[in-house]
Amino acid sequence: MRLKTALWGAAAAVAMTPVMAYADAHEGERGRDGEVRVIYWQAVSIMNPFLSGGTKDIEGASLVLEPLGRYDQDGNLVPYLATEIPTVANGGVSEDLTTITWKIKPGIKWSDGSDFTSADVVFTAEYCMDPEGGCAQLAKFEGVKSVEALDDLTVKVTFKEPKPNPYLPFMGGQSPILQAAQFADCKGARAPECTEENFNPIGTGPFVVTDFRPNDVITMEANPNYREAGKPAFSRLVLKGGGDAAAAGRAVLETGEYDYAWNLQLAPDVIEAMAAAGKGKPVSAFGTLVERLEMNLTDPSPDLPEGERSTLKHPHPILSDGRVRKALSIAIDRDLLVEVGYGQAGRATCNLVPAPENYASDNTECMPQDIERAKALLEEAGWTDTNGDGVRDKDGKKLSLLYQTSVNAVRQDFQALIKQWWQEIGVETELRAIDASVYFGGDPGSPDTFQRFYADVEMYANNFDGTDPEAYLAAYTCDKVPSPETQWQGENINRFCDPAYEELLAELGRTGDLDERGRIAKQLNDMVTKDSDVIVGLVDRGRVSAHSNTLGGVILNTWDSELWNAADWYRIKE
């Protein structure tokens, strides 16, 4: 227990470093701190993120290549190569939401000494959107009509239709800027053939590749032309790849051979045991991945004819009542679930959209656990235990639920715990665990997929890409209900249908102002969680990485590359 407290303390201290980093002025000449060693247990195989969808490649490349703007640890937009983030308010985004105009910081140089101009930005768009090339980040350029250079330092992106979230091209580690001069002959079908360019791209970032061994070690040196004086603090960076998460964790936390280990997907007590060696500390950050319970609003009874089970034709006999859903939700002790299943890599939540800050509702309605209130709600809904067998009933029907999820040790523990809490409030639960490849397989012929939802309650985790939740929230409309007509495809797993929700969603699609978007998104989130308990959030699952005690300036970021601020890293002197 004491160890745990200490870890939380460490995490809290790390979370506060940004403030301190500026305060205690780690400044000096570039390259003063020598070498920094980073280990990625998935090895980097290419330095061009447009040719690889792999997170590890995107993050490796982020040390060299930079976008116009990045997301910070809270999901806010921060200008990098641009002077500011264009918005409707500052005139960078047009009123009709069809164009966005970026202004580039003057005086930025590539690592080879040449000037960075708008031509490079335009070239990058052409490179990725080339119809002959298979660009891995094409989604970032979806709906882009044209990208043009207005002058040397101004780029205008025009979309085919109004885009309430125009921050896709040139934003974040997935779409950095390539140097036009270097990649001029590498467009379209020739892109993968340019091995030299793809392994040693010229960039504007804090480091330059000196030796690239695919799937093994990459050696980098500080970029002599980096735009900020005195950064990076390290003259050399070694990015080692390979092994597994446990080995990487050991190398940083137990032996201290490396300074930074990426994405430690390990059981909480395993990480705790490693951290006890005292060479480094685990840090966690939270994205949008939420482990949740989904309530079925339609009747999954096997007595119904095939094709009518779990469809809108039959409302659920028990869960259609909001009071029952609320009771089931508040009977759960989320903090205990976090402790048992995720430790530092989780935090309790009631939300569907837990982050970024701008979109996260302050809803904590489901916490803390309240068994008595849950019982009262069930009584109020007419469910009483008339025959004294411990299970409530109403009109001769038992309050009995089938609760399914995928096969996974943590999920099975959650099932057992939740079953016991529900038993305390008089709800009988039957558990079912389905092989993950079947459960998430989406085969329309299988009755066991999560979309088919032949159960009363189910549990899984889901998240959304990027920082904008619009597409994610758009899943809960009537036309996205999985049914036999749609081959059981669709994202509205709960079969939630509310015209008011759809109206508000349409409003979100018309709104460009970020604060206003945040307000609407929070309201939508509350409609499916707090107000109706159709989606019962359990745990917000984060990511855990680790850095050594002597590496300062690390801010874990789940919205962009983890190495996004490597320029600010420094060695803590003892």
Add this chain to the structure above:
Amino acid sequence: MTEPVIHNPVGAAQAARLPEKARSQWRDVWDQFRTHKGALTGLGFFVFILLAVIVGPLLWDIDPKYIDIRARNSGPSLAHPFGTDQLGRDTLARMIAGGRTSVSVGLMAMALSLVLGTFIGVLAGYFRRLDGLFMRFTDLFLALPLLPLLLVIILLFRDALRSAFGPEAGIFILIVGVIGITSWMQTARIVRGDVLALKEREFVLAARSIGTPSRRMITRHILPNVMSPIMVSATLGIANAIITESALSFLGLGFPSDFPTWGRLLFDSTDYLQQYPERVMWPGLAISLTVLSVNYIGDGLRDALDPRIRGR
């Protein structure tokens, strides 16, 4: 009067010529079985396991599904002699409850596959006309990919059985049935082979020459003589059934996840192998010792049932 002196220097070593009690065949079998130490130990252990899972819950009345989260991950103590698992459930209670399921699945599935296998094997071996048909049928079953077959069977019948018998009994019937009908083929082949050889033996010819009907021929002459391979495959069958059941649980097709069986306990505790090795040991020991004891019993029975070995 003095009693006549009988001059018999080796009298003490000779069996007194008392009127012999009629000895039943099963007594002979038991006498022979007793001489096999391993078999006797095995039988003892198996009876112990049976008693533990039948009477155990009466003596150790902690609910195996009850979660006492404050007592989680605790080592052996008086309150929990085998310790508790990651959710604070009592391991001893779960071992007993798990044994109940595993042993009954093992026994029932073995019995089912044995009956099926022997039936098909004997008929195929004894009646030439049925041979081709039955053996091709066996080949057909052998060639079927087991896992997809199980998936289909479970998908088709799970909901029907669940509503008819309840979730746990329904799944029990399903699992026993599924394991039974997918593991009889080896028994059938072995039995057929032995029956083919036996059929040509003199005593069978002799029996046939006095007009013994086929039904009696099989029950009286053939079956007792193929008992040994049947016994061996039976013992292997129990082990196999226990293991198949845990494999099914692993795929999420077996019993509900909170319903303990030895296989599931083993599977759940592999994640904690480094921190709490004893959790793997208990179910692992239970499975292997049960299988071993059944194997020894089978070995002893085989010897005891074979009249050529008996008495040596």
